[in-house]
Amino acid sequence: xxxxxxxxxxxxxxxxxxxxxxxxxxxxxxxxxxxxxxxxxxxxxxxxxxxxxxxxxxxxxxxxxxxxxxxxxxxxxxxxxxxxxxxxxxxxxxxxxxxxxxxxxxxxxxxxxxxxxxxxxxxxxxxxxxxxxxxxxxxxxxxxxxxxxxxxxxxxxxxxxxxxxxxxxxxxxxxxxxxxxxxxxxxxxxxxxxxxxxxxxxxxxxxxxxxxxxxxxxxxxxxxxxxxxxxxxxxxxxxxxxxxxxxxxxxxxxxxxxxxxxxxxxxxxxxxxxxxxxxxxxxxxxxxxxxxxxxxxxxxxxxxxxxxxxxxxxxxxxxxxxxxxxxxxxxxxxxxxxxxxxxxxxxxxxxxxxxxxxxxxxxxxxxxxxxxxxxxxxxxxxxxxxxxxxxxxxxxxxxxxxxxxxxxxxxxxxxxxxxxxxxxxxxxxx
Amino acid sequence: xxxxxxxxxxxxxxxxxxxxxxxxxxxxxxxxxxxxxxxxxxxxxxxxxxxxxxxxxxxxxxxxxxxxxxxxxxxxxxxxxxxxxxxxxxxxxxxxxxxxxxxxxxxxxxxxxxxxxxxxxxxxxxxxxxxxxxxxxxxxxxxxxxxxxxxxxxxxxxxxxxxxxxxxxxxxxxxxxxxxxxxxxxxxxxxxxxxxxxxxxxxxxxxxxxxxxxxxxxxxxxxxxxxxxxxxxxxxxxxxxxxxxxxxxxxxxxxxxxxxxxxxxxxxxxxxxxxxxxxxxxxxxxxxxxxxxxxxxxxxxxxxxxxxxxxxxxxxxxxxxxxxxxxxxxxxxxxxxxxxxxxxxxxxxxxxxxxxxxxxxxxxxxxxxxxxxxxxxxxxxxxxxxxxxxxxxxxxxxxxxxxxxxxxxxxxxxxxxxxxxxxxxxxxxx
Numbered sequence: 030x031x032x033x034x035x036x037x038x039x040x041x042x043x044x045x046x047x048x049x050x051x052x053x054x055x056x057x058x059x060x061x062x063x064x065x066x067x068x069x070x071x072x073x074x075x076x077x078x079x080x081x082x083x084x085x086x087x088x089x090x091x092x093x094x095x096x097x098x099x100x101x102x103x104x105x106x107x108x109x110x111x112x113x114x115x116x117x118x119x120x121x122x123x124x125x126x127x128x129x130x131x132x133x134x135x136x137x138x139x140x141x142x143x144x145x146x147x148x149x150x151x152x153x154x155x156x157x158x159x160x161x162x163x164x165x166x167x168x169x170x171x172x173x174x175x176x177x178x179x180x181x182x183x184x185x186x187x188x189x190x191x192x193x194x195x196x197x198x199x200x201x202x203x204x205x206x207x208x209x210x211x212x213x214x215x216x217x218x219x220x221x222x223x224x225x226x227x228x229x230x231x232x233x234x235x236x237x238x239x240x241x242x243x244x245x246x247x248x249x250x251x252x253x254x255x256x257x258x259x260x261x262x263x264x265x266x267x268x269x270x271x272x273x274x275x276x277x278x279x280x281x282x283x284x285x286x287x288x289x290x291x292x293x294x295x296x297x298x299x300x301x302x303x304x305x306x307x308x309x310x311x312x313x314x315x316x317x318x319x320x321x322x323x324x325x326x327x328x329x330x331x332x333x334x335x336x337x338x339x340x341x342x343x344x345x346x347x348x349x350x351x352x353x354x355x356x357x358x359x360x361x362x363x364x365x366x367x368x369x370x371x372x373x374x375x376x377x378x379x380x381x382x383x384x385x386x387x388x389x390x391x392x393x394x395x396x397x398x399x400x401x402x403x404x405x406x407x408x409x410x411x412x413x414x415x416x417x418x419x420x421x422x423x424x425x426x427x428x429x430x431x432x433x434x435x436x437x438x439x440x441x442x443x444x445x446x447x448x449x450x451x452x453x454x455x456x457x458x459x
Numbered sequence: 460x461x462x463x464x465x466x467x468x469x470x471x472x473x474x475x476x477x478x479x480x481x482x483x484x485x486x487x488x489x490x491x492x493x494x495x496x497x498x499x500x501x502x503x504x505x506x507x508x509x510x511x512x513x514x515x516x517x518x519x520x521x522x523x524x525x526x527x528x529x530x531x532x533x534x535x536x537x538x539x540x541x542x543x544x545x546x547x548x549x550x551x552x553x554x555x556x557x558x559x560x561x562x563x564x565x566x567x568x569x570x571x572x573x574x575x576x577x578x579x580x581x582x583x584x585x586x587x588x589x590x591x592x593x594x595x596x597x598x599x600x601x602x603x604x605x606x607x608x609x610x611x612x613x614x615x616x617x618x619x620x621x622x623x624x625x626x627x628x629x630x631x632x633x634x635x636x637x638x639x640x641x642x643x644x645x646x647x648x649x650x651x652x653x654x655x656x657x658x659x660x661x662x663x664x665x666x667x668x669x670x671x672x673x674x675x676x677x678x679x680x681x682x683x684x685x686x687x688x689x690x691x692x693x694x695x696x697x698x699x700x701x702x703x704x705x706x707x708x709x710x711x712x713x714x715x716x717x718x719x720x721x722x723x724x725x726x727x728x729x730x731x732x733x734x735x736x737x738x739x740x741x742x743x744x745x746x747x748x749x750x751x752x753x754x755x756x757x758x759x760x761x762x763x764x765x766x767x768x769x770x771x772x773x774x775x776x777x778x779x780x781x782x783x784x785x786x787x788x789x790x791x792x793x794x795x796x797x798x799x800x801x802x803x804x805x806x807x808x809x810x811x812x813x814x815x816x817x818x819x820x821x822x823x824x825x826x827x828x829x830x831x832x833x834x835x836x837x838x839x840x841x842x843x844x845x846x847x848x849x850x851x852x853x854x855x856x857x858x859x860x861x862x863x864x865x866x867x868x869x870x871x872x873x874x875x876x877x878x879x880x881x882x883x884x885x886x887x888x889x
Contacts, residue, residue, distance in 0.1 A: 031767075032767070032768060032769065032770060033510055033511065033514050033767055033768055034768075035511065035545075035546045035547075035549040035550040035765070035768040035769065036508070036511075036546075036550060037503070037504055037507070037508075037546075037550075038504065038506055038507065038508055038534055041504040041506070043502075043503060043504060043547070044501075044502065045551060045554050045555075046499035046500065046501060046555070046561070049499070049500050049501055049502055050499070050500065052502075053500055053502075064802070064831070065826075065831045065832075066803075066831075066832075066833050067802060067803040067806070067831065067833035067851065067853075069476035069479070069480070069802065070476065070479050070480065070483055071474075071476060071479055072473075072474065072479055072482075072483075073467070073473060074467055074468065074471040074473060074580050075505065075566060075580065076468055076471070076525070076568070076579070076580060077467070077468065078466070078467075078468055080463055081463065081465065081466075084463050095506070095527050095528075096527070096528040097525050097526070097527065097528060097536075098525075098526040098527060098528040098529075098532070099528075102528070104468055106527075115465075116465045116466075116467075117465075117473070119465040120465040120466060120467075121475060124475050125475075125476070126847065126850045126851055128837065130833075131476070136505060138506070149506070150504050150505065150506060160837075163837075163838075164837070165836045165837050165838065167815065167836040168836055171834065171836065283815075283819075286815075286816050286819050287819060288823060335465070337461075337462070337463055338462065338463055338464075338465040339462065339465065340462060372494070372497060372499065373496075373497040376497070385597065385713075385716075386716050389713075389716050389717060393718060396495075401494070401495045401496075401497065402495075402496075403496050403497035403560075404601065406595045406597040406598055406601065407558065407590075407593075407594070407595050408593075408595065417556065420556045421497065421556055423497075
């Protein structure tokens with residue numbers, strides 16, 4: 030028979046079992062944190078109708094979509110969890126309680142070009158709070174608290190939330206009489222990539238030197254958070270600007286109150302997060318000392334989640350962690366702690382077939398005590414068996430041979446210390 | 460803006476949060492059981508190369524596959540977890556420990572026609588033990604034990620394993636000098652669907668009356684398990700048959716020893732499980748009293764997992780639960796217990812904005828004790844707030860109003876009993 034070289038498609042992350050265990054633990058810890066704050070799980074299909082996915086109309090994502098081949102060409106793989114959320118909430122509106130707090134951790138698909146660290150299939154962990162008609166601004170701080178705790182629990186307590194407010198930005202540009210700020214925002218968004226000089230040049234071209242300088246002065250504010258907030262009032266005084274400033278101040282105050290230290294927050298007026306979706310708070314989150322890997326959790330507040338699918342007004346706030354990319358980057362930086370802990374407490378090793386039933390009795394005794402235990406049923410010499418116990422990282426090997434059986438005992442070997450001791454069958458309490 | 464009616468594609472299961480919680484608990488319980496026996500998680504991509512998925516060549520599944528639209532037409536969605544497992548094990552052979560015990564719970568895709576209870580996207584929970592060159596037959600019984608325990612833990616202790624052995628079947632047909640048993644096996648496989656008379660007619664057409672009668676006598680054995688096993692020796696005596704009988708006896712004995720009661724096992728010589736994949740043990744599993752929903756967990760032993768991808772010999776044994784279909788059927792039968800338990804212990808209800816910070820202090824106190832707690836930050840009257848606590852099924856509402864704050868207290872309402880009591884802030888220990 031012809032052998033086909035076994036390989037995955039390009040641009041996916043497939044892990045060996047040890048790394049998979051670490052990834053799963055990270056994923057589960059984040060999920061547990063979400064649950065502990067009352068967020069509910071949903072699980073939408075990976076395949077959605079094109080009319081749903083493309084409801085917002087075109088753009089970059091449309092080019093990257095994986096369409097299902099069929100005559101009707103009407104289904105594709107989801108490219109994020111936000112469009113499915115909008116569809117889900119609109120479809121099940123009358124069955125949900127608002128504010129609806131949901132999380133979803135699942136795979137999404139984008140036809141990214143093959144490139145290191147770019148994935149065609151990757152996990153997103155999304156968390157959103159959605160109101161019906163209104164949703165208090167304080168939730169924006171609560172959400173940051175949940176994310177802060179999630180990163181704490183996966184051993185990254187040193188993160189910084191960069192926060193900004195789109196009303197504040199738009200109010201500022203309004204005061205400069207810049208009617209269409211799209212290009213300006215796009216340029217600011219690239220600032221860290223293209224550098225400050227290039228940003229300045231581009232801004233000058235778009236809005237002239239005077240406004241460019243004012244804009245740079247505005248977005249480059251780099252004092253203490255409270256100073257920035259205090260100074261902001263001087264930049265503009267239209268209602269939109271004032272509303273944005275008030276929101277930003279409130280969220281900052283509440284984040285502090287929610288136990289996020291001032292050093293873990295940076296009022297960053299250069300954060301813009303896309304151009305049309307977010308309408309108020311925007312956040313990006315960086316791991317301190319590893320800012321170069323980019324934002325590990327981003328999001329913001331939107332005025333209306335699902336205007337394409339319902340006439341109901343559904344304001345919300347959400348954040349998203351790109352889990353697969355995050356894991357890849359942490360691995361590259363050597364920041365992922367490999368799973369050293371045992372996946373199994375006891376591996377029972379009968380030395381011969383004739384001791385199998387005796388060994389199974391021992392298995393039952395351990396299982397009755399809720400232990401993670403398994404039994405090795407292959408033929409082979411002692412060395413093969415104990416090697417397997419070692420390789421699979423069993424905490425204890427439970428050896429059962431002629432002597433043990435004759436004495437109604439088992440021999441227990443601590444696989445880490447090498448220490449070995451005998452126990453009577455009746456005394457197998459751990 | 461035009462409103463697009465929000466809906467999923469046909470043939471997928473999408474659950475409301477309460478049902479989702481029940482489904483997730485079922486899934487997690489099964490996963491925990493697998494883990495407790497030392498099975499390792501893997502997570503392969505949903506998209507695989509066509510050359511991998513079609514390596515075995517054609518058949519029914521190929522017609523049902525979801526192909527990704529692209530010029531190269533070289534990728535599709537997986538239709539099961541077995542082909543990806545074969546690819547994974549071959550690809551990572553040198554990095555795995557054998558016997559390799561893996562589970563995978565994930566979504567698979569088939570272009571099933573739209574029909575109630577038929578899904579285009581559904582979860583499979585697969586568990587396999589794979590040897591390198593050899594794998595002791597006892598593992599077939601261990602696997603049944605793990606599945607038995609998983610169903611126990613999800614509150615279905617009353618299941619019956621129907622077990623058979625392909626060597627035994629093939630040995631029997633050899634003794635009848637039936638060279639190609641494909642058609643015979645296919646007919647037997649349909650027995651429960653088409654009825655015994657139709658089966659008899661078909662068998663007569665294929666192998667003549669005499670052999671048809673002998674075959675029916677063989678597959679219809681319906682005594683006690685031990686009697687069936689004792690009587691079998693009389694049916695044939697070639698080596699293949701004897702080997703199959705020995706294996707079947709061994710697995711039966713070991714299943715009993717592994718704590719599966721005789722009443723939960725049925726030696727069923729009419730179980731065939733497909734035609735070319737399995738080579739020894741085959742199993743199907745039924746929920747007692749609900750046999751009509753079909754097998755809820757099926758599988759068997761195969762001689763070589765991955766002959767398309769590697770020259771290495773990888774014998775194994777595996778079983779698979781079709782989780783989505785199972786859940787659907789249990790729901791239809793009213794056997795799914797809806798999640799009544801609270802998802803959150805404490806919902807904190809500040810009666811006014813001015814008590815928010817006080818309320819957040821209370822939140823921190825509860826969180827420090829590891830409680831699942833959340834805070835309601837919306838405006839509104841008492842009734843709206845307490846209604847929300849009721850709807851989301853909070854165990855306790857923690858009410859914070861003017862009086863509570865002035866006394867340095869909170870008012871705690873047990874949402875089930877309606878009982879309400881005050882506690883001093885310093886005494887918030889639960």
